[in-house]
Amino acid sequence: MNALQTFPPTRTAALERLARFVPHAGRDYAARRNYDLGPGRHDGVSTLSPYLRHRLLTEEEVLQAVLGRHSHKAAEKFIQEVYWRTYWKGWLEMRPSVWSSYRAGLIQRWDEVQTQSGLRHEWEAACRGETGIACFDHWAQELVQTGYLHNHARMWFASIWIFTLRLPWELGADFFLRHLLDGDPASNTLSWRWVAGLQTKGKNYVARASNIAKYTEGRFSPVHQLAQGEVAPLDGPPHPPRMDAPTGDSFDPSLPTALILHEEDLSPGWLFDLGLKPVATATVQAASDLSPLQPAPHVAAFKEAALQEAADRWADRLGPVTQGLSDAGALNAWARDTGAVQVVTPYAPVGPTAALLAGVDALPLRRALRPYDAAAWPFATAGFFKFKEKIPRLIADLKGLRAA
Numbered sequence: 001m002n003a004l005q006t007f008p009p010t011r012t013a014a015l016e017r018l019a020r021f022v023p024h025a026g027r028d029y030a031a032r033r034n035y036d037l038g039p040g041r042h043d044g045v046s047t048l049s050p051y052l053r054h055r056l057l058t059e060e061e062v063l064q065a066v067l068g069r070h071s072h073k074a075a076e077k078f079i080q081e082v083y084w085r086t087y088w089k090g091w092l093e094m095r096p097s098v099w100s101s102y103r104a105g106l107i108q109r110w111d112e113v114q115t116q117s118g119l120r121h122e123w124e125a126a127c128r129g130e131t132g133i134a135c136f137d138h139w140a141q142e143l144v145q146t147g148y149l150h151n152h153a154r155m156w157f158a159s160i161w162i163f164t165l166r167l168p169w170e171l172g173a174d175f176f177l178r179h180l181l182d183g184d185p186a187s188n189t190l191s192w193r194w195v196a197g198l199q200t201k202g203k204n205y206v207a208r209a210s211n212i213a214k215y216t217e218g219r220f221s222p223v224h225q226l227a228q229g230e231v232a233p234l235d236g237p238p239h240p241p242r243m244d245a246p247t248g249d250s251f252d253p254s255l256p257t258a259l260i261l262h263e264e265d266l267s268p269g270w271l272f273d274l275g276l277k278p279v280a281t282a283t284v285q286a287a288s289d290l291s292p293l294q295p296a297p298h299v300a301a302f303k304e305a306a307l308q309e310a311a312d313r314w315a316d317r318l319g320p321v322t323q324g325l326s327d328a329g330a331l332n333a334w335a336r337d338t339g340a341v342q343v344v345t346p347y348a349p350v351g352p353t354a355a356l357l358a359g360v361d362a363l364p365l366r367r368a369l370r371p372y373d374a375a376a377w378p379f380a381t382a383g384f385f386k387f388k389e390k391i392p393r394l395i396a397d398l399k400g401l402r403a404a
Contacts, residue, residue: 003147003298007050007181009306014051021046025066026074034215036150039142049182054306055265060372087387088186089349090380096350097240102189106170110292127175135220136160147181147298158195159207163227169196178295181302185351197233204233245378248369251344258340262353263303265346266310272317280338281318283307284325286352328359335362
């Protein structure tokens with residue numbers, strides 16, 4: 001079964017998956033969430049991440065559905081996982097140069113791959129799943145074929161890539177971002193940095209054969225194949241100074257307005273609740289800018305189909321729709337032709353979509369920030385455990401937030 005059959009890029013499929021998972025979001029999830037039993041058997045986790053990544057489902061909807069069935073205490077582990085993605089986004093919004101540094105490092109590492117035959121051979125073997133480490137090779141092939149990996153497998157994979165195979169972490173983060181249906185700049189980049197010991201200084205994650213054997217229920221046991229003994233974290237520069245969290249832009253709904261709908265938020269109902277009545281809409285996606293290499297076909301196909309589905313679902317509210325614009329020049333020409341005096345778009349976090357939108361200047365661009373993000377991102381000032389203390393407060397505020 002291919003990636004889009006496993007994860008149909010529709011809101012209906014997302015809601016059906018949520019409904020199946022909700023009864024298991026409490027005790028079952030807490031007990032089984034770390035077990036990776038292989039493709040088609042990821043029953044211990046929600047597998048909602050491709051839908052949350054593109055907001056075919058919103059965080060508010062998922063949290064409200066879970067809390068409608070379970071107490072906060074019973075579902076605490078799952079709730080924290082939802083907020084990890086929120087936390088990573090907020091952290092990067094206040095330190096966007098970390099993304100820029102990763103991109104610069106990736107270009108340098110890619111140059112090295114092209115000029116150092118040994119590195120190229122090792123990198124290609126890792127990407128193809130031909131290293132001789134059975135678990136790693138399985139996960140590499142599962143990712144390429146399905147666009148998904150269990151979260152625990154992602155941690156093991158990244159650790160083996162960095163500390164056993166001694167490959168540059170930026171190339172591993174790029175491999176994930178080119179293939180994951182749920183890959184986004186914040187969660188992906190910062191998770192790889194966390195494994196490497198760059199995110200939480202001096203604390204890296206080292207995969208152990210005993211842990212892999214336990215949580216794959218014996219499918220894999222890479223004894224004597226992984227980095228042994230004390231494994232030092234990678235060294236890197238200190239975190240850049242923290243900026244203020246973004247506040248987004250307000251807009252006047254009485255003015256003729258054009259809407260840009262993008263892959264970061266495919267549930268625009270909250271904008272219509274604010275009075276938005278677009279005279280025209282454009283859909284954009286920036287999948288080709290995720291990497292200096294070509295992203296996997298299923299990544300672009302998922303985004304394209306999800307955008308089309310969202311445009312169809314909201315067709316009666318969008319006005320004439322122009323599909324698939326992918327550069328600032330085309331967006332500016334479209335904006336001028338709409339007859340609007342402003343362009344509104346959901347706020348796009350740090351990454352290729354935000355970079356694309358930064359070039360839109362034919363009309364004033366109003367980036368509207370979801371209340372969910374506006375409430376949570378300012379707390380992403382330090383580590384997750386400090387952020388975690390704010391989750392009960394954020395949960396209490398959910399009743400006042402529109403889900404879609």
